Every structure is written in structure tokens, then in C-alpha cells.
Amino acid sequence: MELFIPCAAGVEASVKRQLHALGYGNCPAFEGRVRVEGDWADVARLNVFLRAGERVLLSVGHFPARTFDELFEGVFALPWEEFLTPHAQILLNGKCRKSALMAVKSSGGVVKKAILKRLREKLGTRTFDEKGERAVVDFSIFEDAVTLSLDTTGEGLHRRGYRVLTYDAPLRETTAAAMIESAYFREGRPFADLFCGSGTIPIEAALIAKNVAPGIERSFDFTRWKCAPDLLPRIREEARAGERPAKSKIYAADISARAVEIARFHAERAGVKDCITFEVADARNFKSAEKGGVLVSNPPYGERLESSDLFGLYRDFGRVFRTLEGWNCAFLSSYGQAERAFGRADRKRALKNAGLDCTLYSYYPSAK
Numbered sequence: 001m002e003l004f005i006p007c008a009a010g011v012e013a014s015v016k017r018q019l020h021a022l023g024y025g026n027c028p029a030f031e032g033r034v035r036v037e038g039d040w041a042d043v044a045r046l047n048v049f050l051r052a053g054e055r056v057l058l059s060v061g062h063f064p065a066r067t068f069d070e071l072f073e074g075v076f077a078l079p080w081e082e083f084l085t086p087h088a089q090i091l092l093n094g095k096c097r098k099s100a101l102m103a104v105k106s107s108g109g110v111v112k113k114a115i116l117k118r119l120r121e122k123l124g125t126r127t128f129d130e131k132g133e134r135a136v137v138d139f140s141i142f143e144d145a146v147t148l149s150l151d152t153t154g155e156g157l158h159r160r161g162y163r164v165l166t167y168d169a170p171l172r173e174t175t176a177a178a179m180i181e182s183a184y185f186r187e188g189r190p191f192a193d194l195f196c197g198s199g200t201i202p203i204e205a206a207l208i209a210k211n212v213a214p215g216i217e218r219s220f221d222f223t224r225w226k227c228a229p230d231l232l233p234r235i236r237e238e239a240r241a242g243e244r245p246a247k248s249k250i251y252a253a254d255i256s257a258r259a260v261e262i263a264r265f266h267a268e269r270a271g272v273k274d275c276i277t278f279e280v281a282d283a284r285n286f287k288s289a290e291k292g293g294v295l296v297s298n299p300p301y302g303e304r305l306e307s308s309d310l311f312g313l314y315r316d317f318g319r320v321f322r323t324l325e326g327w328n329c330a331f332l333s334s335y336g337q338a339e340r341a342f343g344r345a346d347r348k349r350a351l352k353n354a355g356l357d358c359t360l361y362s363y364y365p366s367a368k
Helices: 012-021 040-049 068-076 104-123 173-182 200-209 232-241 257-270 307-322 338-342
Strands: 002-006 033-037 057-064 089-097 134-142 145-151 191-193 250-254 276-280 294-297 328-333 347-353 356-363
Touching: 002 040, 012 033, 012 173, 040 232, 057 068, 068 104, 068 145, 089 104, 104 134, 173 200, 173 294, 173 328, 173 347, 173 356, 191 200, 200 250, 200 257, 200 276, 200 294, 250 257, 257 276, 307 328, 307 338, 328 338, 338 356
Parallel strands: 089 134, 191 250, 191 294, 250 276, 294 328
Antiparallel strands: 002 033, 002 057, 057 145, 134 145, 328 356, 347 356
16 A cells, blocks of 8 residues: 655654664655555554654545546545445545645535545445544645545644643644654663753653654554454554663753643653653753763743843853763754854754744764
8 A cells, every 4th residue: 555654844854764764665755745655554553653754644546637527537436435434424634736726625525525426336325424433535636636545543643642731832742753863862872851841852752762652552543444454452562562661861851840840740641751850950051971962952932032032042052062072962943043042053954833934953063
């Protein structure tokens, strides 16, 4: 089967490296998606193991279309009866770019009508109660090429299940995992987040250190489909067999006592509280004699700080980093003067966080 992994713009490379680590070969990326070939076991494995991808889509087919009639006929020709039942709750999620068909809502209506007509003819049913399993049909129309997929995941893969309390500038778990991966964190290296907020970054680092699959405890839509074999229990066993005690020293701090309290609570829910040292502390006072560590943070963007104070914070953050021997660093920020204050980055990547245009700044003074 042809599978697609949608991901946030800017993290495709991290997703591809994770796929290679999981044993997948050629995984081309295009239009914010990474393509993989696999079977139902791979659908389960990717949903359980992927850290930076947003979901796993199963391709049903693709074809060209410039008119609604062509769209209808193309959708109708696909084998929907192999995946859907008369009771399926069919939902639509679509996007149209650089195409003659640019109306997402109207295109979605055509797609659903074509699917229902196909099911009527192939399954011999005339009524659809839509009270059964959820099936989200993802359609993408780009440069007049239509791709139809079924979303096997359901709730996005960033919903690990441990984060239930909110704090300022929430960071998606998938974005945090991509940031950590881009800083070349490996099990055994010391790790620090000096602006931990609700704890997403250090928790994701701890999950990596313990080799805990991020989706091991959650559910997925495909398990309710009659067409999908019951492979999830076996994949979960495979994931649990690979877990290990953490050897990395993971440090998490924030100047807000409330943030640290929330972070500790989330770490406990994630099962990694035992391998993270939390502290209420000012980032500017951080010191470490450890060598070859990794520093990953999501510092303040300036919503409650004067411009001069924010510049000084980033300047001092950079000074702290330069006292650490052989450490890598990655931080995310929408602050336009971040690099000027912190120091020139070795690599920059555009990302979005909480609807803001941000940049991931990476520093690699140590050997990778």
C-alpha cells in the first residue's frame, strides 16, 4: 500500500530520518508529506513509533481533474467498498492549491457523493446511517492532480495523551520531537531545556532516551475498520520489548514555579518523571560540567517582555550556551532579533508554532 505521512513544514527531514531509523528505505517528501510503501503492519507500526509525523494516510488513489465532473468520475472509480461499510461515519478533510478546482467545500461535497454512489452500487445498500466507525477521507488537489486517502490515525499523532494542562506558548509534541532530533540528541548524552514551560521538550527527550514509542498507549481510527487486521497488540508488544532505562541526564527548568509544577505533572503522566530533574531557575544561571550535551528550548517570544529585555534574555542565553563544552543547541523563536542576540546559527529552518511564523535556530560546535 502507498502511505503518506503529513508533517509540519520544515520538519520533513526529521521525519525521513526517523523513517530510515525504523528501517524504511526511499521515502520521498513533497508538499508537506513523506511517502512510504507498506502493509497493514506498517500502518500500525508508523502510528505507534513515529515521533514527528502528524498522521498516517492510506492512499486510495490519484488521478487528474480540472472539473467537478472529472472529480466525481475519478472518485467513483476508486475501490471504496474495500475499506468502508454502510455504517461508516464519512468525514472530509481537504485542500486545493494551484488548481482549476479551488473550492474546498464544493469539492468535498462532490467527493462524498461519488463515494456514496460507489458504495450503493458495490455493496447493494441504499441507506447510510453513519453511526459506525469514523473514516476521514483526505483529499488533496494540487496542480489539478487529485490524491484520495483514508486517515488511519484519527486524532493527530501529536496527541500523545500526557499533556492535559496548558501553559503559555504551547508546543506540539511532534514539533518538540523534531527539534530534539535536529539537535542530534542520542541516548546517553546530557540534555537540558532552560525554558521548559509545560514540559513537552524534556518529556519528549526522556521518551527518546527510554526508547518509548510515543503512540504506544493511544488508540487509532484504523483499528475500528473491518478491512484492517488486528495487528496493534503485536506492534505494541514490539514497542515495549525495545524500551530501556534512560542513561541520559535530563534537566528541565523554568523561572515560573507554576510551569515547573505542570511539567512535573505531565512527566509523571508520561511515565518519565524518574529520569528528569526539574528546577525553578533562571536560564541565565545554568551551568554544567558535563561535556557533549544537547540544549533544546522554546524561549519566550516577547509577548510580555520589553524589546530591550527580550534582546538581553537571548544574549544571555547565548552566553550560557557558549560556556557548555561540546554541546549542540536548537531553539525555536518568532523574535526577529533572536539570532543577532544569541549568535550566528549554523542552520535555520522556518517552522510554525501556535500560528506564529518561527525559526528553528541550530548550533553544532560539537561533532555530530
